[in-house]
Amino acid sequence: MTKTLPALAIHGGAGTVPAHQLDNESRAAYHEGLRTALRAGWKLLHAGAPALDAVMAAVKALEDDTLFNAGRGAVLTSAGRPEMDAAIMRGSDRAAGAVAGICGPRNPVEAARLVMEQSGHVLMMGKGAEAFLREVGMEFLPASYFETARRRAALELELARRASGAPDIRTDADRHG
Amino acid sequence: TVGAVARDVNGGLAAATSTGGYTAKRPGRVGDAPVIGAGTFADDASCAVSCTGSGEVFIRYTASAELAARVRLGREKLDEAASRLIAELGARDGEGGMITVGAEGAPVLVFNCSGMYRGYTDEEGVLWTAIHRE
Numbered sequence: 001m002t003k004t005l006p007a008l009a010i011h012g013g014a015g016t017v018p019a020h021q022l023d024n025e026s027r028a029a030y031h032e033g034l035r036t037a038l039r040a041g042w043k044l045l046h047a048g049a050p051a052l053d054a055v056m057a058a059v060k061a062l063e064d065d066t067l068f069n070a071g072r073g074a075v076l077t078s079a080g081r082p083e084m085d086a087a088i089m090r091g092s093d094r095a096a097g098a099v100a101g102i103c104g105p106r107n108p109v110e111a112a113r114l115v116m117e118q119s120g121h122v123l124m125m126g127k128g129a130e131a132f133l134r135e136v137g138m139e140f141l142p143a144s145y146f147e148t149a150r151r152r153a154a155l156e157l158e159l160a161r162r163a164s165g166a167p168d169i170r171t172d173a174d175r176h177g
Numbered sequence: 178t179v180g181a182v183a184r185d186v187n188g189g190l191a192a193a194t195s196t197g198g199y200t201a202k203r204p205g206r207v208g209d210a211p212v213i214g215a216g217t218f219a220d221d222a223s224c225a226v227s228c229t230g231s232g233e234v235f236i237r238y239t240a241s242a243e244l245a246a247r248v249r250l251g252r253e254k255l256d257e258a259a260s261r262l263i264a265e266l267g268a269r270d271g272e273g274g275m276i277t278v279g280a281e282g283a284p285v286l287v288f289n290c291s292g293m294y295r296g297y298t299d300e301e302g303v304l305w306t307a308i309h310r311e
Contacts, residue, residue, distance in 0.1 A: 004188040005300040009284030012294030013178045014229045014273040015199075019292070019309045027308065034296040034306040041181060042298045051183035051191035051225070059193045062179035068294070070179040074197025079204045082197050085211040091190030091219035098211035109195045112211070123211060151200070158201040 006045040010037050010058050012068045030067055037061035052090045052113075059086075059109040066148050071107055073148050076155045082146045086112040087123075100125040104140035105133055114138065178210055180217070180227025182278045190225035190278065192217050192241075198232070208232020214242035221280065223249040229293065230273010234266060244277060255279040263287045 012034060017026070041058035045051070063071025074082040086108035087098035097116025100123065105111040111133050115124050118136050134140065161168065178196035185191075194210040194217040209216030209232040216232065218241035219225035226241035235241075240262065247258040259277050266273070267289030274288025276295065284297045296306035 003186050004184060004281065006186050007184045007278050007282075007284050007298070007300070008181065009183075009276040009278055009286055009297040010181045010295065011179065011227065011229055011274060011276050011286065013196075014288050014290050014293040015178075016290075016292030016294060016308055022308070030294055030308055031306045034294060035304050037179075037181070038296050038298050038304045038306070041183060042302050042304075045183060045185055045298075046302060048186050050187075051185040051189045051219075054183040054185065055181040055191045055193040055225075058181035058183075059179055059195050062181075063195050068179045069197045070195040075200040075202075077198070077204045077206075078201045083202075083204060083206075084195070084197055085207055086193070086195035087211040087213060087217035088193040089191065089213060089217055089219040089225070091192075091221035091225055094220055096213045096217075096219075098213060098217070100207045100211045101205060107195075109193050112193070112195075122213060125207070146197075151197075154200045162201070 008038060008041045008045055008054055008058065010034060010062065012062055033065040033067050052088065056088060056109055056113060060107045063107050063109060072146050073151065074146050075151050076147065078159065080155065081143045084108045088112045088116060096122050098123040099129050102129050103143050103146065104130055105138050106141055111138060178229040180229060180276060182225040182227050182276050182284065184278050188221065188280055190219045190221050192219040192225040192227045194227045209235035209240065212236050214239045216241060218242050218245055220245055224255055224277045224279045226275055226277045228273060228275040231271050234269055234271030235273065238266060238269065238271065240266060240275065248279065255282065256285045259285045259287045263289050
């Protein structure tokens with residue numbers, strides 16, 4: 001089989017902090033978080049690993065970084081707790097796995113891959129998904145592990161706005177995390 | 178929302194997306210990230226895609242499957258198709274972005290809003306990252 005040139009791209013979300021509000025320290029932290037994820041994926045691709053392993057490694061690195069809205073640092077629902085969604089898909093046979101509305105697995109993308117590889121389904125949601133993930137041995141962390149002061153503050157701001165009826169003038173970052 | 182797309186040395190493609198949704202969302206609300214063909218898609222015959230943004234719009238327009246179809250049916254090259262599609266989504270209140278990679282060539286990263294945390298590696302593994310339009 002002919003070899004192709006490997007390639008990897010990532011995103012950390014389109015809800016960015018406006019340029020004029022981003023101080024140099026925060027800017028550097030975002031770039032470093034992105035580079036950490038790129039290194040995690042590229043190391044695998046460079047070693048000849050499948051693309052599926054590379055995208056999972058890169059997304060896990062972003063889920064572990066509280067700057068980004070996924071895994072640890074996920075935004076909070078109006079009920080004050082995180083509900084996380086994730087998906088993964090392989091292009092050779094269109095195998096796919098996804099989870100919706102879960103809280104517990106450190107890395108939701110890894111949960112999605114377990115759904116793909118061990119459940120016989122594509123998409124699993126909520127309590128049923130969590131029960132399956134426990135059955136297959138996934139570690140569960142408390143909701144407090146995922147919450148950050150920044151997301152709690154963004155939630156309180158939004159709930160206060162809704163209560164007051166003021167117009168939604170949030171930045172992308174506050175809305176989309 | 179975070180995501181990744183990759184092509185390996187055997188030409189295999191893959192995509193992954195993960196999210197907390199948006200701040201103060203209603204419990205039970207699910208956006209495009211876990212919906213295959215909306216926020217996440219991969220098919221070696223066309224491309225791998227991961228999206229971020231107004232999930233309801235990306236679901237209704239099956240954003241990532243739409244991009245793959247335009248490439249697979251040979252109507253447009255990947256970068257042209259992605260740029261056109263993200264602009265079309267923007268015109269329908271679908272604010273956000275997408276990253277994609279095909280069977281050959283460099284990854285494509287497009288967005289229709291003020292910025293997107295993003296990055297890619299070139300064939301030598303040189304890292305490139307950005308936040309706003311830079």
